Amino acid sequence: MARVSISDGAAAGIVLAGGRSSRMGEPKAALEWHGSTLLHRTAALLGRTVDGPVVVVRAPGQELPALPAGVEVVEDPVEGLGPMQGIATGLATVAARAPIAFVCSTDMPFLHPAFVQRVLRVLADLDPAVDVVLPVARGFPQPLAAGYRTALAELVAKLVADGQLRPAMLFKQCRVARPDDAELLTDAPLARLDPDLDSLVNVNAPEDYAAARRRPAPQITVQRYGALASGGHHGPQAVRAGTLAAAAAATGLVLDRHVVAALNGDQISRDPALPLVAGDVVAFLSADAGG
Amino acid sequence: MTAGGYFGRALIVDVTGRAATGTPLDLDERVRRAYLGGVGLGTWLLHRLAPAGADPLAPAAPLAFVFSPLVGTPLTTSAKFAVVAKSPLTGLLTDALASSQFAISGKLTGHDAIVIRGRADELSVVLVDSDGVRLEPAPELAGLPAAEAETTARERFGRGWRTAAIGPAGERQVRYATISHDGRHAGRGGLGAVLGAKNIKAVLVRAGTKVAVADQAGVLAAARDLRGRSFGPATAKYRELGTLANLLAFNAVSTLPTRNFTAATFEAAPRLAAEELHEMRGVARNSCASCSIGCEHIYSRKGGGSQRMEYENVFALGPLCGVSDPDDVFAASARCDELGIDTISAGGTIAWAMECVERGLIDAPWLRFGDGAALLRALDAIGAREPGLGELLAQGSRHAAAVVGHDSIDFAPQVKGLELPGYEPRSLQAMALGLAVNSRGADHNRSGAYEADLSGELDRLAGGAAHVAAAIGTEDRAAVMDSMILCKFLRGVFTEPFDEWAALLAAVTGWDVDAAELRAVARRIVLAKRVFNLREGATAADDRLPARMLSTPLALGSGRVAALTAERLQSMVDGYYAARGLDAAGRPRPADLAGLLIDG
Known part of the structure; x- marks a missing residue:
């Protein structure tokens, strides 16, 4: 599977590692996964998928498990402001080096490069006026498995500063493409490699994690x-x-x-x-x- | 006799006219320690003996057989010699290594190098032993393949002699003719043409003395240790399948040059793979003299006979020309051996011609990619320098492209005139730099930066600073290995190579040499080669890859695109110059020249 790059520059990967993991009862980033951790795997998977930088955004002072070589770590300036703060920090970190980025959370154990590539290629191929590719799949909008133009960094930061902390606030102020399951799966590699869009499975509670570990x-x-x-x-x-x-x-x-x-x-x-x-x-x- | 490992002198043999004269040239310890032997010492000899700007095929142009301090010791893979001259293919320095008893017998004539210059009045052989040098007319050898010339010479002069000979292509001065002994070739750069231009069919050497080592017990212990390590996993590839094991692996990672570098995978690669041939055709394994690895793999040919096959000859005469039938490739390889021509340059030049035919630039409609019979026909035409196509292709792809024109130089697979080996530069970008800046031209033995590309430690498709460092590192290691001389197939057994090589050298010579000194030696040898080339007219413009590599991205089997732009390559070349202490035009600072010991 080829890495993603686009004609006018690289694509970045951003992993949001903050969050309280309150339902899990322990930090999700450090959960064991195939001998390493969920965060390590997610960062490494983005590393083998995109040509540009891979950045992990953590909460202030958050301890992280070991990360793959070359992965950058940045810190949210303020704790507890949710994913919009992380998106703002991540996009600002990579904006000078990559025009688009795939943003995801740390708790997606089955994230597949074919899904990341599908989202990024949709974004790269769209009219530049489209700012976000927001999959609406497996029944929900997926802002933490989405593609963003990194030029949105300032706008997201402004929204955060204004206290508008829900991604939906951002999507009201920019042009968003919302591919659904069927549209996503028109991509042959994705349909072949992740036909159920298991990429979007996340683990929020111990039972989710246990179920995920039972998979072969x-x-x-x-x-x-x-x-x-x-x-x-x-x-x-x-x-x-x-x-x-x-x-x-x-x-x-x-x-x-x-x-x-x-x-x-x-x-x-x-x-x-x-x-x-x-x-x-x-x-x-x-x-x-x-x- | 000097300290261990050396005789301290070269023999300069002038073959002008009907008799040879031999003149000793003192090689003092400063020179020996600065250049070691092999390729390094050969470079120094060329600086001293080659008239600036001389035609490589002129009588005055020297051709040096250079031995090394390790030759004659029990150290595995040490029976090697270098042949060094100005190349008729590149107009620059070329050096080629071969492994055989010729190295041992040549050194035990009592010389660290034997340099041939002049031109005999008729086709002759030169004989060198500890009693002196003589020239013997040898009209009976005319037109013989090197192997037959060896046999015939042995019958005439006796069994004690070892013979390095040229084939008919060398006699006819095909610009990529080889010099051979015992089936091993000093292959690249046209050294056979240089010897042929001197009217010398063969050089015969006979051992007549011994060479001391400084620490006999230490050398024996090192030899035992190295031999043991040579049976380990680092050399398994060479023992079990030989270099041809590269073919299928390179195909799997899209770095197998195909149809004149228009693709990096070959659909018929499995037919030519070592894995397949080993099971179906493998008949024997063989070793060079003094070698415990045994990398040579011999395969049976349809209709009888057998043929030794290596990755480079299969790549060049197979995928590069689109030829998929192993028997066609075996036959073409055997024909190159008979004619005495370099398989890489032959395959590269013919593949270029096949593309020219496709584009309507050469009128030879029979010469098509994939046609094994056409490949053989072209080889014969080259070997005979048949008027027309044979004469054109005997010049190599760069010279031929200059004749054909129509921008055919853009897809001539060469650097500095030397045809590219089987490593796709667009998908091996550290190697791309190594190929571009190397003094010999496009070469995988003096710059093995593919090691870094295939190590996983850098992105092989995104050449940058790490690739520059890797290319320099492999170039330096090669400079020392090629001068000591040790086979590069041993490289994986050394964990601290410069330290371990220094210890070997210390045991043989008695010098208190260490890794730092050897690193300085490496840099000196690399610089001395560049300085020779600059003297002969090379410029920074020669440190380039063919335009095709820089303008045409390559789709990999994975779907990813390998693009090596002119800007990216230039950036790496600039980084290489800076790291080597060269100016922006690739020239050394005057202060750095003093350490080369080339004045006077």
Whole structure:
């Protein structure tokens, strides 16, 4: 799956990590997920999906779990103002480097790159006068799984300053495209890889989290190349794995310095925590490729 | 005899006329320590011995066989030699390595290098041993492939001699002709044409002395250790499948140049893959002299016989020309060996010609992508320098494009005149920089920055500062490995390479050399090559990739687009110049020249 970039610049990813997690009873950002945390996975997933910066917005003084290399952390100036404050902070942070951004919360364990790409491509392809792509899917508007033009940063900040803290206030003052389930799923990759739009499943309560954990790991395809294929390991193999390390283990490899992986024929990685999603194809190569 | 590892002298052989003369050239410790041997020492020798601006095919142009301090020790992969000259293909410095007993016998003539210059009156061979040098007419070798010339020379002169020979293409001065011994080729840059221009079919060497090492026990212990490590996972690829293992992997990550770099994946790659051929055709594995890795993989050919195949010859004669039948590729590779021409330059030049035919720029309608018979026909025409197409393509793609015109230079797959190896620069952007700035031209052995691109530590599609650092790092490591000389297939066994190489060198030579000194040596060698090229007329404009690479984005198999713009490449080149201490035109500061020891 290719990363997203658009003709006039990169696309950014923004994860809002603040919020009280009151129904969960513990910080959602730190919930375990495939060996790391929900926040790590969400940030890493955006990192493998967009060409531009990935930013995590936290509440003042909020402790965060470990994050993937290269992910930036910024802090809301004021605590308790809700997602609009986070959106304002995030958009302002990336505005100079990316004209559009995908904004999401930290509690979406099944977020799929195909969904992110679908939303961002809709935004990139629309008339520039359209400011937001707000999916209205699985029965609700999804402001925390939406695409925003980063030029909105000032407007959002002004609304926050004026005490207008609901995203709906923003959507009244800008042009919004509202693709529904059917429209989103006209995108063939999304329809194939996330037909139920599970990307939008979030976990707010312990029972949600427990249910999410009961789901099997995503089904992916692995293939070993060269010397790594010796001993009858030729050809593609379907396995379930949520991370690169799990994929390696599933095919009998250890991710040491002699092994690298190519994700979907594109990104090269040896990061064991790299999140994998349904439909991924992972090629394991000798690290001494070339010569 | 000097300290361990060296004899302290080169032999300058003048073959002018009907007799050879040999003159020793002292190589003092300052020079040896500054340049080590191999490619480094060869570069210094060229600075000293090559007349500025000389035609590479002129009698005065020197061609140096250069050994190294490690040659003759039990260290694995150390039986290597460098051949260094001004290239008829690029007009700049070229250096090529080969591995065989020629290295050991050549050094044990009592010389750290043997330099040939002049021009014999008739086709001859040069014989060098510890008793001296002589020139022998050898009309019976005319037109023979290098391997047959070796056999014939051995029958005539006796078994003690090791023979580096050229094929018929070298005799005819095809600009990318090779020099070969025992099936190994000093392949790139047309060194065979340089020897052919001297009317020398072969150089024969015979061992007659010994070379000391400073710390015999230390060298033996290091040799045992290195040999043990050479059986580990870092070399598994080479042992189990050889370099051809790259083909399917490169196809999977969209960096397999196809149909003259118009694509980076080849639909028929599985037919040519090592994994497939190993099971269906694999017949043997072989090693260079003094090597414990054994990377050579031999495959059976339809109709009988066998052929050694490497990634670069399969890439160049297969996907690059759109040829998918392994037997066609085997046959083309064998033909290159018989003629004595570089497979990469041959494949690249023919692929360019195939595209010219498609565009109506060359009138040879039979020369089509994917046609294995046409590929063989073109190779024969090149080897014979047949008037017309053969003569044109024997010049290499840059010279040929200058003749054909119509902007065909834009898609000639070359840098500085040397055809690109099998690494797509748009999807390997650290490698793109390495290919652009390297002194030899488009080359994967002197600048192996693909390592960084495929490491996962940087975004291979977004060249920037990290890619500059990576390209410099691999260039420096190559400079030392190619001068000590150690095989690069060992590179993965070293965890602290400069420290470990310094320890090896200290055991052999007795020097108190450390990693910092070797890093300085690396920078000196890289700079000395650049300075030689500047002397021969190179400019910053030569540090470029073909226009196609900078103007035509490449769709990857994943759907992502790899775009390497002229601006991005220039930014990396500028960063490279700055990091190397060069000015904006890629020239060194005068103060840096003093350390090169090239004056006087």
